[in-house]
Amino acid sequence: MIDFGNFYQLIAKNHLSHWLECLPAQLNHWQRESLHGQFSSWLKVLERLPDIQPTHVDLKNGVIATHEPELSHGEKECIHNILKIFMPWRKGPFSLYGVDIDTEWRSDWKWDRLIPHISPLEGKTVLDVGCGSGYHMWRMVGEGAQFVVGIDPTQLFLCQFEAVRKLLGNDQRAHLLPLGIEQLPDLKAFDTVFSMGVLYHRRSPLDHLWQLKNQLVSGGELILESLVIEGDEHQCLIPGERYAQMRNVYFIPSAKMLKVWLEKCGFVDVRIIDQSVTTQGEQRQTEWMKTESLANFLDPNDQSKTIEGYPAPLRAALIARKP
Numbered sequence: 001m002i003d004f005g006n007f008y009q010l011i012a013k014n015h016l017s018h019w020l021e022c023l024p025a026q027l028n029h030w031q032r033e034s035l036h037g038q039f040s041s042w043l044k045v046l047e048r049l050p051d052i053q054p055t056h057v058d059l060k061n062g063v064i065a066t067h068e069p070e071l072s073h074g075e076k077e078c079i080h081n082i083l084k085i086f087m088p089w090r091k092g093p094f095s096l097y098g099v100d101i102d103t104e105w106r107s108d109w110k111w112d113r114l115i116p117h118i119s120p121l122e123g124k125t126v127l128d129v130g131c132g133s134g135y136h137m138w139r140m141v142g143e144g145a146q147f148v149v150g151i152d153p154t155q156l157f158l159c160q161f162e163a164v165r166k167l168l169g170n171d172q173r174a175h176l177l178p179l180g181i182e183q184l185p186d187l188k189a190f191d192t193v194f195s196m197g198v199l200y201h202r203r204s205p206l207d208h209l210w211q212l213k214n215q216l217v218s219g220g221e222l223i224l225e226s227l228v229i230e231g232d233e234h235q236c237l238i239p240g241e242r243y244a245q246m247r248n249v250y251f252i253p254s255a256k257m258l259k260v261w262l263e264k265c266g267f268v269d270v271r272i273i274d275q276s277v278t279t280q281g282e283q284r285q286t287e288w289m290k291t292e293s294l295a296n297f298l299d300p301n302d303q304s305k306t307i308e309g310y311p312a313p314l315r316a317a318l319i320a321r322k323p
C-alpha cells in the first residue's frame with residue numbers, strides 16, 4: 001500500500017493540519033474501494049526499484065538525478081526496464097542516472113513559458129491540481145517551493161510519481177494524492193495554486209475556478225493553463241463527442257473569455273501571460289508513449305484543424321490573484 005502516514009505527519013505540523021479532519025478517511029476509502037485492478041502489481045514493481053541516493057539532483061534545469069561513480073550498465077538496465085512497466089509516460093522528461101524518459105509531452109517547454117511570469121516560489125506552499133506524473137511539482141521544488149502537493153486521480157501517474165520520488169532519493173518535498181479537485185475541502189492554505197490542462201475537462205468550469213480560489217490564502221496566486229480558441233471575450237467552443245480525439249472535453253473558451261470568468265469568480269490582477277499553438281515537437285509519440293499523439297489528432301490535409309474539424313490545439317496561461 002502507498003503509505004500516506006508521512007504526509008499526515010508533515011501536514012500536522014504546518015498550516016494544512018485542518019486537512020487531517022477529512023483526508024485520512026478519504027484516502028482509506030480510496031485504498032479500500034477504488035484501487036485500479038493493476039495497482040497491487042504496480043506496487044510490487046515499485047518495490048523492485050533500487051534504493052539509490054543520488055550524488056547530485058538538479059530540479060532547476062530539469063528533473064535530473066545523477067550518481068558518481070556512474071551506475072553500471074546492468075543497474076541502468078534494471079531501472080530502465082522497471083520504469084518502462086509504468087508506460088505510457090506522458091509528462092516529463094526525466095533523466096534518472098542516465099535513463100532518459102522521453103515523454104509524450106515536453107512539459108519543460110510549458111514550464112519555461114510560465115516561469116518568467118509567476119511570483120517566486122521560494123518558501124511557498126504550492127498545490128498542483130491535475131499534476132499528472134508530477135513533473136512540474138519537481139520543477140516547483142527546484143524553484144525553492146517549501147512544500148508541494150499534487151492531486152491527480154489517475155493511479156498510474158501516482159506510481160510514476162512514486163518511482164521518480166524513490167529515484168530522487170525519497171525526496172519528501174513533493175507529495176501526490178490520488179484525489180480529484182472536487183474532493184478537496186476549502187483549504188484556503190496554499191500560496192500558489194496551479195491548474196494546468198484541467199479546466200476543459202471539467203463539466204462546470206466556473207465551479208472549478210471557485211474550487212481553486214478556495215484553496216488559496218488571501219493574496220495567493222493562481223496559474224491557470226488551458227486549451228483555448230482564438231477570439232474575443234464572447235467566444236467559447238463546446239465540442240461534440242470528441243475534440244482532438246479526447247472524449248471528456250467540455251468548454252474551450254478564448255483566453256479573453258477565461259479572463260472574464262476569473263474576474264467573475266472574484267480574482268483580481270488577471271493577466272494573460274502566454275498563448276501558444278501546440279506543436280508536434282511539444283506533443284508526440286515516443287519510445288515511452290507508443291500510442292497515438294498530436295500528429296494523429298490533426299487533419300492530415302490541414303494542420304490548423306483537428307480531425308473533427310475544430311481549431312487545432314492552442315493553449316493559454318493566465319495568472320490571477322485572490323484578493
Ligand SMILES: C[S@@+](CC[C@H](N)C(=O)[O-])C[C@H]1O[C@@H](n2cnc3c(N)ncnc32)[C@H](O)[C@@H]1O
Binds near residue numbers: 153154181201
Ligand atoms: C492534460 S493533463 C495535465 C497534466 C499537467 N498538469 C500538465 O499541465 O502537463 C490533465 C490531468 O488532470 C487529471 N485530472 C482529471 N480529472 C481530474 C480532477 N477531477 N481533479 C484533478 N485532476 C484531474 C488527469 O488525470 C490528468 O493527469
